[in-house]
Each structure stands twice: as structure tokens, then as C-alpha cells.
Amino acid sequence: MRTSRGNETAAATLEGVLDSAFLRRLERLAVASPRHRVDGLFQGGRRARRLGTSLEFADFREYSAGDEPRLVDWGLFGRTEKLFIRRYENEEDLLVHVFVDGSRSMTWNPGGKTPTKWAFAVQAAAALTYIALTGMDRVRLAVHDGERVQTSPPLHGRKRFSDALHFLRGIHAGREGGTLGNALRRYCEEQSGRGVVFIFSDFLEPDFCAGALSALAHLHEVCAVRVIHPWEQSPQAAPYCLLEDVESGHTQRTAIDQAAIAAYQHAFEDHRKKLREHCSARGIRLVETVCGEPLESLFFMDLRRGRVLR
Amino acid sequence: MMFLHPWLLSLAGLAAAVVAFYLLRGKPARVQVPALFLWEAGWQQSPTRRFLGKLRHPLSLLLQLIILAVLVLAAAMPERSSRSKSDVVLVLDHRALRGVFATGGETVPEEARKTAESFINHAGEGGEVAVVAAGRSPILVSPFSSSPLLLKERLQALPAGEETGEAETSLTFAKKLAEARDGARVVWIGTEKPADDTVEWAPVTTQKISAQMETFAVRENPAEPGSVRVFYRARNTSPETQTIPYRIERNGVLMDAGNLEIQPGGFVERSFLTRRGARDGQADFFSMKLEGDGVLPDTAYAVLPPVEKIRTLLVSKGNRFLEAALKATPWVEFELLEPSAWRPEFGQSFDVVIADNLPEGLRQSVTAGKPALIFEEGAHDRAFIDWQNERHPVMRNVDLFGLALPNTMNEKTEEETAPLARAGEQVLISARTHEGTRHIMVGFLPQEGDWPLREDFPVFVANALAWLGQRPGDGYELYRTGDVVEAEGPVYFWNGTDEEEKIAEIGAVVLSRAGFYRIEAGGVDRWLAANIFDEQKPSITDEPVANPAKRSGWPWWRWLAILAIALLAAEWILFRRRITE
Numbered sequence: 001m002r003t004s005r006g007n008e009t010a011a012a013t014l015e016g017v018l019d020s021a022f023l024r025r026l027e028r029l030a031v032a033s034p035r036h037r038v039d040g041l042f043q044g045g046r047r048a049r050r051l052g053t054s055l056e057f058a059d060f061r062e063y064s065a066g067d068e069p070r071l072v073d074w075g076l077f078g079r080t081e082k083l084f085i086r087r088y089e090n091e092e093d094l095l096v097h098v099f100v101d102g103s104r105s106m107t108w109n110p111g112g113k114t115p116t117k118w119a120f121a122v123q124a125a126a127a128l129t130y131i132a133l134t135g136m137d138r139v140r141l142a143v144h145d146g147e148r149v150q151t152s153p154p155l156h157g158r159k160r161f162s163d164a165l166h167f168l169r170g171i172h173a174g175r176e177g178g179t180l181g182n183a184l185r186r187y188c189e190e191q192s193g194r195g196v197v198f199i200f201s202d203f204l205e206p207d208f209c210a211g212a213l214s215a216l217a218h219l220h221e222v223c224a225v226r227v228i229h230p231w232e233q234s235p236q237a238a239p240y241c242l243l244e245d246v247e248s249g250h251t252q253r254t255a256i257d258q259a260a261i262a263a264y265q266h267a268f269e270d271h272r273k274k275l276r277e278h279c280s281a282r283g284i285r286l287v288e289t290v291c292g293e294p295l296e297s298l299f300f301m302d303l304r305r306g307r308v309l310r
Numbered sequence: 311m312m313f314l315h316p317w318l319l320s321l322a323g324l325a326a327a328v329v330a331f332y333l334l335r336g337k338p339a340r341v342q343v344p345a346l347f348l349w350e351a352g353w354q355q356s357p358t359r360r361f362l363g364k365l366r367h368p369l370s371l372l373l374q375l376i377i378l379a380v381l382v383l384a385a386a387m388p389e390r391s392s393r394s395k396s397d398v399v400l401v402l403d404h405r406a407l408r409g410v411f412a413t414g415g416e417t418v419p420e421e422a423r424k425t426a427e428s429f430i431n432h433a434g435e436g437g438e439v440a441v442v443a444a445g446r447s448p449i450l451v452s453p454f455s456s457s458p459l460l461l462k463e464r465l466q467a468l469p470a471g472e473e474t475g476e477a478e479t480s481l482t483f484a485k486k487l488a489e490a491r492d493g494a495r496v497v498w499i500g501t502e503k504p505a506d507d508t509v510e511w512a513p514v515t516t517q518k519i520s521a522q523m524e525t526f527a528v529r530e531n532p533a534e535p536g537s538v539r540v541f542y543r544a545r546n547t548s549p550e551t552q553t554i555p556y557r558i559e560r561n562g563v564l565m566d567a568g569n570l571e572i573q574p575g576g577f578v579e580r581s582f583l584t585r586r587g588a589r590d591g592q593a594d595f596f597s598m599k600l601e602g603d604g605v606l607p608d609t610a611y612a613v614l615p616p617v618e619k620i621r622t623l624l625v626s627k628g629n630r631f632l633e634a635a636l637k638a639t640p641w642v643e644f645e646l647l648e649p650s651a652w653r654p655e656f657g658q659s660f661d662v663v664i665a666d667n668l669p670e671g672l673r674q675s676v677t678a679g680k681p682a683l684i685f686e687e688g689a690h691d692r693a694f695i696d697w698q699n700e701r702h703p704v705m706r707n708v709d710l711f712g713l714a715l716p717n718t719m720n721e722k723t724e725e726e727t728a729p730l731a732r733a734g735e736q737v738l739i740s741a742r743t744h745e746g747t748r749h750i751m752v753g754f755l756p757q758e759g760d761w762p763l764r765e766d767f768p769v770f771v772a773n774a775l776a777w778l779g780q781r782p783g784d785g786y787e788l789y790r791t792g793d794v795v796e797a798e799g800p801v802y803f804w805n806g807t808d809e810e811e812k813i814a815e816i817g818a819v820v821l822s823r824a825g826f827y828r829i830e831a832g833g834v835d836r837w838l839a840a841n842i843f844d845e846q847k848p849s850i851t852d853e854p855v856a857n858p859a860k861r862s863g864w865p866w867w868r869w870l871a872i873l874a875i876a877l878l879a880a881e882w883i884l885f886r887r888r889i890t891e
Contacts, residue, residue: 104344105344105345108342108343108344110342202344204344204345204348205345206347229344232344235343238339238341239370239885240338240339241338241339241340241341242338242339242340242341243341243342243343243346243349244340244341244342244343244346245342245343245344245345245346245347246342246343246344247344247345248346250346252346252349252350253338254349254352256341259352260349260352261352263349263351263352264348264349264351264352266351267347267348267349267350267351267352268348271348
């Protein structure tokens with residue numbers, strides 16, 4: 001649905017896509033465990049940085065006043081005549097940040113045959129949220145609507161999926177005023193607690209948000225899902241036209257002939273290569289997908305192959 | 311190549327405007343892209359692209375310039391300079407072609423008219439066109455004119471005709487017209503190729519075979535009052551044997567119908583007796599129509615005027631042969647008068663007087679001011695008739711050759727006298743019209759020879775009385791289309807089926823169509839029948855004919871205009887079309 005201001009809501013994009021059969025299939029997936037221990041709030045399935053009360057033994061510690069006498073290892077006391085208490089691993093939930101880029105380049109739609117990148121990203125974000133919630137992880141949804149970042153409260157438990165959908169449906173994307181880089185950087189500063197950050201974006205900025213991605217990767221495990229529109233790979237020729245940047249509004253008169261298309265494709269590949277190298281250097285997992293392709297392909301092939309889901 | 315409007319070539323200067331429009335900032339199509347910076351590499355690599363972008367596309371500009379060039383050429387109207395003379399005299403075959411279907415499905419006149427119009431469309435392109443219709447005599451439809459509108463109007467106003475006659479007269483007229491224009495072309499538009507090689511031919515072809523009526527006549531049968539004899543002859547002019555349906559109608563009612571099987575080039579000739587159909591005082595109208603699939607329709611007409619009895623006074627000492635002949639003629643009422651009983655006032659109540667061997671003084675008294683048939687005895691020796699006037703109606707169906715006559719008289723041949731029969735240089739029978747009064751002089755006494763015993767004697771008497779009494783519609787009232795008659799009153803045309811149509815008020819009237827004509831004169835109707843009956847009407851063949859002279863009706867400028875439209879369409883499809891997804 002496109003509003004009178006040209007913004008696009010996520011409500012229409014979610015209708016009829018995440019049906020019950022697809023959701024049941026998604027329940028077989030889970031967000032891969034991060035390389036670091038988690039700092040969760042609730043009991044979960046991830047190894048927490050703090051030791052806790054699970055059945056899995058972690059190590060020993062000398063007894064000190066106030067410790068639970070039940071935890072004293074009496075067998076070790078018999079061998080060493082010193083009091084030690086047994087410590088166990090703690091399992092907590094993982095905080096999954098799902099960040100969706102709703103800038104104008106995401107809502108841009110040449111021709112109208114293929115769904116927008118925004119629509120595809122919203123559907124993918126909703127599906128990922130469902131995977132995380134069913135895996136006992138906490139989810140925080142964040143959407144950059146082009147002007148500012150709107151975030152949801154942390155969501156925990158499968159029942160909160162409807163809240164996630166409600167949040168996504170309320171977003172009006174395609175506003176003016178901000179850039180993705182600034183939005184990511186601000187989001188990075190505002191959020192506390194390590195987690196896994198999924199970013200759905202086209203990263204079509206000259207510096208592909210390199211600084212923001214680096215900052216995020218410093219704190220979190222980052223997975224960048226780059227959404228590409230088919231037109232971006234194979235643009236159509238136009239003899240004499242006014243090229244307009246949907247993000248900045250800048251225009252340029254030119255002719256899109258074969259030479260111009262070849263030069264554009266070279267620049268596009270170069271931009272893609274730099275993004276890939278930047279992500280690889282910072283341990284950011286980069287997955288590319290083309291909007292219009294089935295979500296199954298993204299979740300059951302691309303993200304699993306990239307070890308983002310298991 | 312020459313141009314009819316060379317000053318229009320200056321419009322080629324508009325090319326500069328076309329280029330200027332390209333260089334000016336037009337309103338380009340807006341194409342939104344998600345990242346403009348990715349496209350910068352393109353125009354940074356090729357600095358000329360921005361300029362070419364302003365030109366939209368070089369091919370588009372090239373097409374626009376070609377379109378402009380073609381339009382300018384079309385407007386200037388190029389013509390072949392080798393064509394020295396562009397004036398044309400069109401000669402339409404306007405003879406008996408009415409109702410004949412041409413190959414194109416139209417009638418021959420319509421097809422010929424279309425062909426003429428294709429020539430007329432060239433009028434105003436440096437040449438002028440004159441139109442002549444070839445009927446019995448040439449008709450100047452339009453003098454030389456460069457106005458297609460005027461020429462077409464004149465052509466449309468040309469009435470349909472069924473005249474017959476030689477086309478040579480019209481072609482000679484057209485050639486003289488062309489000579490006045492220093493050798494303009496003469497184009498003959500017709501079904502047959504003209505014999506003259508200097509005349510171009512724009513043929514009009516026909517699909518149907520041809521058969522035509524050559525004679526159709528109805529005569530009263532003198533031997534039986536109320537009886538009439540119908541005579542007809544039809545010819546097959548196609549190269550194959552044809553079975554041609556025919557129908558004969560009397561007063562609009564079918565009287566006879568059947569098929570005529572005619573050999574190629576041959577004819578069928580028949581006659582039969584029938585009765586008059588109309589009541590006394592009314593004319594009988596006969597028509598015979600050849601029709602059927604694949605046959606050109608041809609209808610012949612004949613009219614039998616109402617019976618008008620001629621009151622005849624026979625002044626004779628007694629002549630049973632003449633009396634018998636008069637009794638045998640149903641439309642004659644006669645009275646016998648002894649010469650001694652003659653009084654001048656007797657003649658007032660009779661239409662015709664017969665003076666049978668009367669003395670000179672009495673004869674002059676009897677025949678003074680009255681139509682008269684005069685028999686007089688001469689003093690010449692025995693004579694043999696060796697010539698007779700076949701064309702005169704009095705001699706119709708009369709054969710006097712070899713007739714031996716004693717005591718003949720040489721009739722005077724004055725200026726108003728037509729000899730009817732001669733024996734050597736001696737005129738034995740003559741017909742004279744003097745101050746509206748007709749006389750027939752017979753310079754012998756028939757009863758002195760064997761003529762009264764021959765069957766043509768009563769025929770001669772009947773013919774003579776009919777001519778003297780000016781009985782209408784008898785023999786010489788048959789006309790061919792194209793004939794001119796003098797009408798004493800309004801003239802009406804009737805084709806036997808439709809409503810009667812008034813065609814003239816008074817004076818000379820051309821019988822241009824085959825059918826019945828009624829002339830009102832002094833409260834008395836005079837009926838005529840006009841027929842084609844002429845082999846000089848155009849030959850109509852189903853054989854394919856060559857088309858040596860037919861030229862394209864499309865001048866160069868039209869082809870150029872079509873080319874411009876095609877290029878314009880191509881340019882629009884390539885560069886202007888917007889596809890709505």
C-alpha cells in the first residue's frame with residue numbers, strides 16, 4: 001500500500017505471505033549461536049556469560065561465607081580438606097536485533113512488476129523474528145523509515161510475534177531526512193547488550209555504511225542481508241532521460257545506452273565487491289538476495305549456507 | 311526531375327529548427343534510480359554522452375531530418391522532367407454501355423468514369439485535362455482545365471447514354487483539341503483498343519459475354535385486322551455458342567419466353583403472329599429482353615400506335631383491284647365516287663383521295679390540297695421496272711422488279727419529288743411533298759399489268775395510304791439511340807417499367823436512351839421507340855486485354871507522403887512510445 005505521501009506501509013506486504021504452512025517450516029530453523037557468550041535476561045538456550053544453575057558443570061570455586069552449602073563438593077573436600085563449591089553453566093536467551101532499512105531506495109519500484117525491496121525485507125524480517133521467537137530468543141525490531149529509527153520493545157516468546165507484526169505494519173517507510181549510515185550508528189550507540197544484528201538493506205550508499213557496520217561489528221555479531229532489485233542488475237535503456245536519485249533527489253540528464261549500462265554494471269559490481277571485502281574483514285556475514293525470489297530460498301538456502309541460521 | 315512548387319523546397323530550412331529543438335532542453339523522461347552515484351561512472355568515462363543525451367539519440371534526429379526532407383519533397387510535388395506534355399484529352403466511350411458490368415464489378419460507364427477521375431487527379435500538377443464523351447457525335451464534357459473539382463463535376467453531370475456510332479468522329483475531334491495544345495496526349499477510355507496508334511488506351515474490361523438485339527419490330531398484319539406480326543433478330547457476339555434466355559412482354563405482361571441458342575458470331579431470326587393487346591385508341595408497347603447469368607442485358611423496344619382509320623375517297627369509274635386492296639387494309643375506310651358525281655366539297659371529309667385515271671382537269675380538282683394517290687395512264691411503250699427506292703416507307707415489302715407495264719407515263723421529278731420506281735431513266739412512281747401535302751403519282755394503270763394479281767399490290771396501297779395519311783408509328787417511326795427528332799411538344803421517356811420521365815419541352819431532342827418516347831402535340835400523343843440495334847456500339851468481350859497505356863494514378867508526392875508517415879511511425883515506435891506496465 002502506498003500512501004498519499006508516497007510512503008509505503010508494511011501492512012500490505014505482510015498479507016498472505018507468512019502463512020501457517022510457511023511458519024511451521026520456519027520452526028525448524030534457529031538463529032545460529034553467536035561466537036560470544038550471551039548476556040540474556042531470561043532463561044534460554046544460549047550459553048551465558050554468567051554461570052548459573054544448569055546441569056552442565058563449569059568449574060570449582062573456593063567456598064566463601066554465604067555460599068549455598070548444597071553446592072559444596074564433599075568428595076573434593078575429602079581429598080583436599082578444602083571447601084570448594086561446584087559451579088554450573090547458565091543458559092540465557094539471545095538478543096536478536098532485526099534492523100530493516102526503509103529508506104527511499106528500498107521503496108523504489110521501477111515498473112511495478114517486482115515487489116519492492118522494502119516489501120521483501122519486511123517479509124524476511126517478520127520471518128526471521130518468528131524464527132528467533134520460537135527459538136526462545138529475544139527480538140528487538142528496528143526500522144529506519146528514512147527519517148528516523150523506530151524500535152520495538154524487546155519481544156520474547158512466540159506469542160509476541162503478533163506484536164512484531166503489529167509493529168511492522170505500523171511503519172511508513174520512504175520518508176526523507178536521514179541516511180542509513182547515521183541511523184545504524186545511532187542505533188549502535190543506543191543499544192546495550194551484545195547480540196546478533198540482522199540488517200536488511202540494499203546498502204546503496206557510496207560508502208555502503210562502512211563506518212556504521214564496523215561499529216556494529218565491534219559490539220555485535222552482524223549479519224548483513226543485502227536486498228537487490230532485478231533492475232539494479234540489468235537496467236533498461238532510455239534514449240534521453242532525467243536520472244533522479246530517489247534518496248537525494250539529485251538529477252542528471254543523460255542517455256542510458258549500452259555503454260552507460262556497461263559502466264553502471266561495472267560500478268555496481270565494484271560497489272558490491274567493496275562491501276563484501278569490508279564485511280569479510282570485520283567478520284560480518286553478508287548474504288545477498290534478489291527481491292522477488294521466494295523467501296524459502298533465502299531462509300533455507302542462503303542464510304543456512306552463510307551459517308546464520310541452523 | 312522537376313518540381314511543380316519549387317519554392318516549397320525552401321522549407322528545408324526547417325531542419326535547423328529541428329536540430330535546435332533537439333539541442334534545447336526538452337522535457338526528458340524521468341527515470342528514478344536508487345543510487346545515482348553508480349551512474350556517474352558512465353558519463354565520467356564518456357564526456358560526450360551528455361551532449362548525445364541532449365540529442366536524445368542520433369538516429370532519432372537523423373530520422374526526423376529524413377522525414378522533414380521527404381515532406382518537403384512531397385510538398386514541392388516532383389514530376390518527371392522527361393514528360394514533355396502533361397495536358398491530356400480524355401475520350402470516354404459514351405456509347406451503348408449502360409448496364410454493362412466491368413471487371414471491377416461496376417458498370418462500364420462507372421468504371422470508365424473512375425479511370426477518367428484517376429487522370430483528372432493529375433490536373434493542376436502542371437497540366438490540364440479536357441474530357442470528351444464519344445457518343446453518336448463527340449460531346450465536349452469539359453474544356454481544358456486544371457481544376458480536378460470542376461472536371462469531376464462536369465464528369466458527374468454527364469448523362470447516361472446509349473448512343474451508337476463510330477468512335478472515329480470523337481477521336482478526330484479529340485485529336486484536334488490536343489493539337490491546339492501543342493500535342494497533348496489523347497487517351498481513349500473504353501472497352502476496345504482504338505485503331506489509331508497515336509491514341510493511348512486506358513482499357514475498361516468486362517467479364518460477361520455479349521449478345522445483342524439487332525432487330526425488334528412489330529407490324530400490323532394487313533391480312534387480318536387486329537393481328538400483329540412480331541419480328542426479332544438477336545446476335546451472339548461472343549466467341550462461344552451461347553444459350554441466351556429471352557422474354558418478350560406486351561404492355562408489361564409476359565407474352566413469350568424461352569432460350570435462344572446462337573452459334574458464335576451467328577444470329578437467330580424469328581417472327582410470329584399475335585394479337586393487339588390494347589384497346590382501341592391506345593398504343594401497344596412491346597419489349598424483348600436478353601438476360602441471364604453471364605449475359606449482358608440488352609432490351610429492345612417497339613411500339614404499335616393506336617389504330618387510327620384513314621378515311622379514303624376513291625374517285626374511279628370502277629377498279630375492283632383497288633377496291634379489294636382497300637378492303638384488305640383494316641385501318642382504311644373508303645367510299646367509291648363516280649367521277650361525274652364529284653363536287654369539290656366532298657374532299658373535305660376525307661383524309662386521302664385516290665384519283666384513278668381521271669381526266670386532267672378533274673384530277674387537279676380532286677387532288678387539290680389533299681393527300682392523293684394518283685394513277686394516270688401514259689403513252690409510252692411497254693416498260694420494265696428495274697429500280698425501286700428500297701429505303702422509302704412506301705416501298706417497304708414491295709417488289710416491283712421485272713414488272714411489265716404498258717402505256718406508262720414519265721412522272722415529273724421536281725425538287726420535292728422522290729422517285730420510287732424507275733424503268734431505265736423513266737420514273738414510273740414518285741412521291742412528292744409540297745407545302746405539307748403529300749402526293750404519290752403512279753404513271754401507269756396497275757390493272758393493265760399483272761401487278762394487282764401479285765401479293766405486294768395491297769401492301770403498296772396500304773403503305774401509300776399510311777404515308778399519305780401520315781399514320782404515326784408505322785415503319786419509319788423506329789429510331790436508333792442517338793437519333794434527333796423534332797418534337798412539336800413536350801417529350802417524355804419511358805423505359806417500360808419505371809415512371810415516365812419528361813426529358814424535353816419542345817424542339818430537337820436527342821434520343822439518347824433506348825426505350826419509349828411520347829411526344830405530346832396538339833392533344834395527340836405520338837409514340838416512338840428507340841433502340842440500339844447497331845453493331846457500332848462498343849464491342850464487349852470477356853477476353854483479357856493488355857493494359858499498355860494505363861498509368862499509375864499515384865503521383866510521386868503521394869508516395870513520398872506515405873514514406874514520411876511510415877518514417878514518422880517508426881520514429882514514434884522507436885523513441886516516443888510509452889509502455890504502460
